[in-house]
Each structure stands twice: as C-alpha cells, then as structure tokens.
Amino acid sequence: MSNLISNPIGLFDSGIGGYSIFIALKKVIPREKVIYVLDNKYSPYGYLKKSKLKERSIEIINFLISKKSKIIIIACNTVTTNLISFLRKKYSVPIVGVEPGVIPASLKTKSGIIGVLATKSTISSYLFKKTSKKIVKDVNIISKEGKDLIEIIENDKIEENSTLKVLKSLIDPMMKENADVLVLGCTHYPFLTDQIKKITKNKMSIIDTSESIAFQTKRSLKNEKLLSNSEENTSNLFFYTGNCPKNKILINEKLIKIKI
Numbered sequence: 610m611s612n613l614i615s616n617p618i619g620l621f622d623s624g625i626g627g628y629s630i631f632i633a634l635k636k637v638i639p640r641e642k643v644i645y646v647l648d649n650k651y652s653p654y655g656y657l658k659k660s661k662l663k664e665r666s667i668e669i670i671n672f673l674i675s676k677k678s679k680i681i682i683i684a685c686n687t688v689t690t691n692l693i694s695f696l697r698k699k700y701s702v703p704i705v706g707v708e709p710g711v712i713p714a715s716l717k718t719k720s721g722i723i724g725v726l727a728t729k730s731t732i733s734s735y736l737f738k739k740t741s742k743k744i745v746k747d748v749n750i751i752s753k754e755g756k757d758l759i760e761i762i763e764n765d766k767i768e769e770n771s772t773l774k775v776l777k778s779l780i781d782p783m784m785k786e787n788a789d790v791l792v793l794g795c796t797h798y799p800f801l802t803d804q805i806k807k808i809t810k811n812k813m814s815i816i817d818t819s820e821s822i823a824f825q826t827k828r829s830l831k832n833e834k835l836l837s838n839s840e841e842n843t844s845n846l847f848f849y850t851g852n853c854p855k856n857k858i859l860i861n862e863k864l865i866k867i868k869i
C-alpha cells in the first residue's frame with residue numbers, strides 16, 4: 610500500500626469557486642484531507658493573460674506539491690480549459706480538472722439549444738471550442754461571459770437585487786432563443802443557483818459538474834491506489850493569497866494567509 614495515501618488532496622481556484630468542488634468532495638470522499646488555495650490576489654483569473662495564468666498555476670501547484678498533495682484538482686474552468694494538457698505534461702502527480710458540462714447538457718436538451726455561462730477566457734479557449742465542436746452537429750450553443758459575476762460572489766452580493774438584474778441580462782437572451790439547459794461553466798456560479806432559478810423558473814435544467822468532479826477524483830485516487838481508508842477525523846487547510854476573503858460561505862473555515 611502506498612505511503613502517500615494519508616497525504617492531502619491539493620485544490621486551487623482564483624477564489625471561493627473552488628469551495629463548490631470542496632463541498633462535493635466532502636460528500637463523496639469525506640475522509641480525504643483537502644488543502645485549498647484561494648488565489649484571490651490574482652482574481653479574477655478570467656481576465657489574466659494566458660502567460661500570467663500559466664505562471665500562477667505553476668506557482669500554486671508547486672506550493673500544493675510542497676505540502677505533499679497526492680493529487681491536484683484544478684477547481685477552475687479557466688485554468689483547466691487553457692492549461693490542463695500543459696500542466697499534465699509538466700507534473701507527474703495526477704491532475705483532475707473541471708470544464709463546462711456541454712456534453713451532459715447536449716444529452717439533456719430537448720430543444721437542441723443550450724446556454725453556457727463561463728469566463729471570457731474559458732469561452733475563447735481551445736479546449737472549450739474543441740469540446741463544443743463535438744456536439745455542434747446536434748446542438749446549438751449560446752455562450753455568455755459572466756461579466757461581473759466573480760466580483761458579486763467574492764464580495765457577498767449574491768442576494769442583492771442588482772445581482773438578479775445582471776443574471777437576467779445574461780439568461781433572458783438564452784431563454785428567448787429557446788435554450789432549455791444552462792451550463793454553469795465556472796466553479797463560482799453554483800453559489801448563484803437560487804438566484805438563477807428565480808429567472809429560469811424551471812424552464813431550464815441547470816448543469817453543475819461539481820459532483821461529477823468529486824466522483825472523477827475518487828476514481829483517479831482508486832486507480833492510483835491512493836484512496837484514503839482512514840477512520841480519523843480529517844482536518845482541511847485553507848490558504849489565501851490576497852485580502853482575507855469576505856464571503857460568508859467560508860464563515861466556518863479557518864483561513865491562513867500565504868505569500869506566493
């Protein structure tokens with residue numbers, strides 16, 4: 610049995626988006642320890658130049674590896690869709706990524722039209738375009754950049770009326786075109802699900818891939834013989850790089866400032 614088994618899962622995102630993946634991990638593999646870097650110093654990732662995004666991803670993954678991570682989860686569509694093949698070539702540690710669920714959406718749609726909300730950088734990425742191409746014969750994709758949504762979520766403005774307005778401006782045009790499935794193509798967006806439902810009023814199914822990422826992580830750990838069988842209580846570690854995160858979603862977590 611590998612002695613790496615008791616090592617943690619290393620996870621990162623530009624901010625609290627990764628927490629939607631963390632919650633799913635705690636449901637699916639609760640005995641695994643997680644160390645999570647919220648790289649809020651460089652948030653939002655969706656507007657970083659690709660060279661900077663690459664440099665930052667390397668710095669954060671190096672930090673996670675220095676903390677003995679047995680697997681890395683890129684809990685960010687922006688980094689995954691732009692850099693996952695480069696990062697998998699660079700590191701020998703297994704890497705799990707998250708990309709917009711257009712394939713499950715294409716299986717679900719009845720109208721043949723799906724909406725995707727994601728960051729600018731995800732939408733323009735090669736991987737997103739490549740995955741979209743696979744389904745393009747059968748399905749029409751309306752993608753919209755979730756401008757301002759990261760700022761809203763990070764600053765705990767989720768329940769403000771102005772947030773509904775921003776969401777409406779993104780989702781109404783999709784509904785007008787008869788889209789019946791909405792893909793949450795950014796790990797921050799699951800925290801907006803209640804607000805989104807106020808707009809879609811059950812006329813659109815929502816695709817949130819958090820849980821499938823947790824199951825995929827479990828499968829990877831099993832394949833690598835790294836799945837923890839510990840009966841001990843696990844303690845997770847949360848690190849941030851910029852100002853202390855404000856969102857009350859993180860209220861029960863102890864957050865540690867790091868300089869990377």
Ligand code: DGL
Nearest residue numbers: 626653654655686687796
């Ligand atoms: N949560 C990330 C994603 O899934 C990053 C969003 C951002 O910082 O722009 O893309």
